[in-house]
Amino acid sequence: MTDTAVTPEAPEAPERAFRLTDSTLRDGSHAVYHQFTADHVRSVVGALDRAGVPVIEVSHGDGLGGSSFNYGFSHTPDTDLVRIAVETAQRARIACLFVPGIGVKDDLRQVADIGAKVARIATHCTEADIAEQHVALAKELGMEAVGFLMMSHMIPPAELVEQAKRMESYGADCVYVVDSAGAMTMDGFKARVGAVKAAVDVQVGVHAHNNLSLAVANSLAALGEGADQIDGCTTGLGAGAGNCPTEVLVATCDRSGIETGVDTFTMMDAAQDVVRPIHPQMGVIDRDGLTLGYAGVYGSFLLHARRASERYGVDVRDILVELGRRGMVGGQEDMIIDVALQLKREGAVAR
Amino acid sequence: MRCAIVGSGNIGTDLMVKLMRAPGLELGAVVGIDPDSEGLRTAREAGLETSHEGADWLLAHADDFDVVFEATSAWVMRRNAPRYEEAGLRVVDLTPAKLGPLVVPPVNGHEHRGAQNVNLITCGGQATVPMVAAVNAVCPVPYAEIVSSVSSRSAGPGTRQNIDEFTKTTSDALVTVGGAARGKAIMVLNPADPPILMRNTVFCALPDGYDEAAVTASVTEMVARVAEYVPGYRLKNEPVFEREHYRAPGGDVGARVVILLEVEGAGDWFPPYAGNLDIMTASAVRVGTAMAEHRAGAPA
Numbered sequence: 001m002t003d004t005a006v007t008p009e010a011p012e013a014p015e016r017a018f019r020l021t022d023s024t025l026r027d028g029s030h031a032v033y034h035q036f037t038a039d040h041v042r043s044v045v046g047a048l049d050r051a052g053v054p055v056i057e058v059s060h061g062d063g064l065g066g067s068s069f070n071y072g073f074s075h076t077p078d079t080d081l082v083r084i085a086v087e088t089a090q091r092a093r094i095a096c097l098f099v100p101g102i103g104v105k106d107d108l109r110q111v112a113d114i115g116a117k118v119a120r121i122a123t124h125c126t127e128a129d130i131a132e133q134h135v136a137l138a139k140e141l142g143m144e145a146v147g148f149l150m151m152s153h154m155i156p157p158a159e160l161v162e163q164a165k166r167m168e169s170y171g172a173d174c175v176y177v178v179d180s181a182g183a184m185t186m187d188g189f190k191a192r193v194g195a196v197k198a199a200v201d202v203q204v205g206v207h208a209h210n211n212l213s214l215a216v217a218n219s220l221a222a223l224g225e226g227a228d229q230i231d232g233c234t235t236g237l238g239a240g241a242g243n244c245p246t247e248v249l250v251a252t253c254d255r256s257g258i259e260t261g262v263d264t265f266t267m268m269d270a271a272q273d274v275v276r277p278i279h280p281q282m283g284v285i286d287r288d289g290l291t292l293g294y295a296g297v298y299g300s301f302l303l304h305a306r307r308a309s310e311r312y313g314v315d316v317r318d319i320l321v322e323l324g325r326r327g328m329v330g331g332q333e334d335m336i337i338d339v340a341l342q343l344k345r346e347g348a349v350a351r
Numbered sequence: 352m353r354c355a356i357v358g359s360g361n362i363g364t365d366l367m368v369k370l371m372r373a374p375g376l377e378l379g380a381v382v383g384i385d386p387d388s389e390g391l392r393t394a395r396e397a398g399l400e401t402s403h404e405g406a407d408w409l410l411a412h413a414d415d416f417d418v419v420f421e422a423t424s425a426w427v428m429r430r431n432a433p434r435y436e437e438a439g440l441r442v443v444d445l446t447p448a449k450l451g452p453l454v455v456p457p458v459n460g461h462e463h464r465g466a467q468n469v470n471l472i473t474c475g476g477q478a479t480v481p482m483v484a485a486v487n488a489v490c491p492v493p494y495a496e497i498v499s500s501v502s503s504r505s506a507g508p509g510t511r512q513n514i515d516e517f518t519k520t521t522s523d524a525l526v527t528v529g530g531a532a533r534g535k536a537i538m539v540l541n542p543a544d545p546p547i548l549m550r551n552t553v554f555c556a557l558p559d560g561y562d563e564a565a566v567t568a569s570v571t572e573m574v575a576r577v578a579e580y581v582p583g584y585r586l587k588n589e590p591v592f593e594r595e596h597y598r599a600p601g602g603d604v605g606a607r608v609v610i611l612l613e614v615e616g617a618g619d620w621f622p623p624y625a626g627n628l629d630i631m632t633a634s635a636v637r638v639g640t641a642m643a644e645h646r647a648g649a650p651a
Binding site: 035042043068069070073075100101102104105127129130132196311326327328329331332333334335337338340342345 | 463494498500503508509512514515517518519535537538539540541542543544547550552554556586588591595598599606609611
């Protein structure tokens with residue numbers, strides 16, 4: 001331990017290769033049916049902050065205002081969880097996710113008042129223009145604004161570039177390539193991140209899911225193309241088969257000589273001792289999780305599809321594949337019931 | 352009743368096609384701001400008087416009209432509204448400006464036939480409020496929630512920039528018109544090609560003691576009433592009742608009803624997938640017709 005009393009000026013930290021955002025308390029919300037409690041937030045934020053994670057995202061899985069029949073009601077209101085996160089973090093900045101059409105501007109104003117510093121404004125990858133007023137509001141509120149382009153695998157790089165440029169034109173400080181379905185391979189990430197990086201002057205970030213077991217590899221491939229920000233979730237806790245596991249990314253970077261600013265062992269302890277107990281089985285890529293990646297289906301549909309499968313006696317994989325075939329996008333969880341009923345009418349049976 | 356349309360975009364043009372065949376409503380002019388717009392060109396070709404001088408032109412000719420169908424944006428409507436009132440013009444407002452009483456024809460259309468200015472909420476509101484009202488007619492609804500999905504191609508720049516107004520105005524209507532104690536609206540744009548038909552899902556929290564058969568009958572009857580003026584409005588499935596413990600706003604409940612709707616447009620101006628435009632303009636015509644009948648002293 002360094003005694004700050006005798007070394008008044010800490011030595012200059014080595015320059016980080018990218019900025020890490022841990023989304024355990026946002027994307028992980030999907031995996032726990034949005035039942036995070038004040039205690040979860042206090043312990044997870046405390047552990048990540050000690051490890052040196054610079055940005056920690058806290059929100060309902062579907063963003064501020066996501067508590068609903070369609071996505072699942074929150075155990076504890078977002079504003080309470082964000083307040084505890086802000087109070088707990090000594091160094092980390094607290095981020096919130098916001099999806100236009102689900103949340104409203106007042107939700108953003110409330111978390112800005114509480115002390116959230118980063119607003120991640122998420123739209124389907126072809127619909128950036130619905131984020132214009134919210135990106136502008138985040139900037140007005142003095143927040144860092146991120147344009148978060150979900151389901152980026154669905155459009156080719158050139159089209160994604162057009163949407164990224166729109167986000168930049170609204171004032172976003174960073175544009176994210178988001179693989180919400182965990183459907184992209186390294187080539188897919190490289191092509192999209194490379195194209196976006198070449199086209200915008202702001203930072204570029206990536207958010208990977210592990211349905212094809214490629215989340216860490218995809219994140220590193222994106223880093224090679226110049227990604228400035230990378231998302232992880234501790235133990236992978238997140239939608240579908242989970243996200244890029246933060247502790248694995250940090251350890252891998254450490255071994256590869258890539259500076260993250262996060263202490264590897266402290267991060268491993270946070271994963272094992274604090275996050276793993278919340279959801280011990282996280283990290284398994286089972287048939288359903290793999291189906292998401294294979295069929296390119298929005299990851300947070302998974303648990304809702306399982307529920308509908310049990311209720312209506314139809315197969316989870318059949319539901320997921322049909323959702324993919326119909327081209328359903330993030331937010332259309334109601335269509336899971338629609339598909340399950342359709343399969344039931346057609347006489348499909350649960351496997 | 353002599354009518355004018357202000358706004359020559361998708362909604363205004365679709366409304367024009369419907370008003371030209373509506374009995375009792377005499378469409379005199381379509382007003383826009385861009386002389387080269389497709390909407391104004393279509394109106395000219397249909398033999399209608401047009402102007403690209405916006406509401407100013409209409410106000411200069413206010414004596415020639417009884418009612419304005421406003422198909423601009425919430426912002427423009429707020430600016431125009433006091434001038435219409437001063438000029439003695441009645442307004443059927445298709446923007447989410449929410450200045451006059453919120454109206455959904457089969458729910459409360461008869462209550463505001465004499466109002467100077469009525470507001471048609473949003474397309475999602477027109478599609479879902481009747482269902483909330485139908486459930487509320489047979490059992491109290493402590494919380495109603497709707498999800499409205501429309502094809503990206505049918506959502507113009509006005510809708511995109513006003514997505515917050517859409518959700519807030521629709522949420523309000525679930526309560527003030529639908530009768531729920533609390534409401535939430537969600538809107539999703541879907542870019543699938545070929546475009547998806549407009550879809551709406553209505554969830555109502557159900558307190559203990561609800562009567563499944565009564566809810567289903569009330570919903571089915573209301574669907575038929577909406578389908579009288581929006582022929583493509585239909586249930587995708589019988590209402591389903593899902594029993595589970597829900598921590599809904601306004602109190603925990605043991606069940607919800609899920610009503611899955613589809614709205615296929617009549618294809619008047621926009622193709623049939625744009626049921627969202629069709630239900631809005633069909634509702635406007637319905638409201639205008641009721642106003643005309645009321646004015647003529649016809650029985651309701």
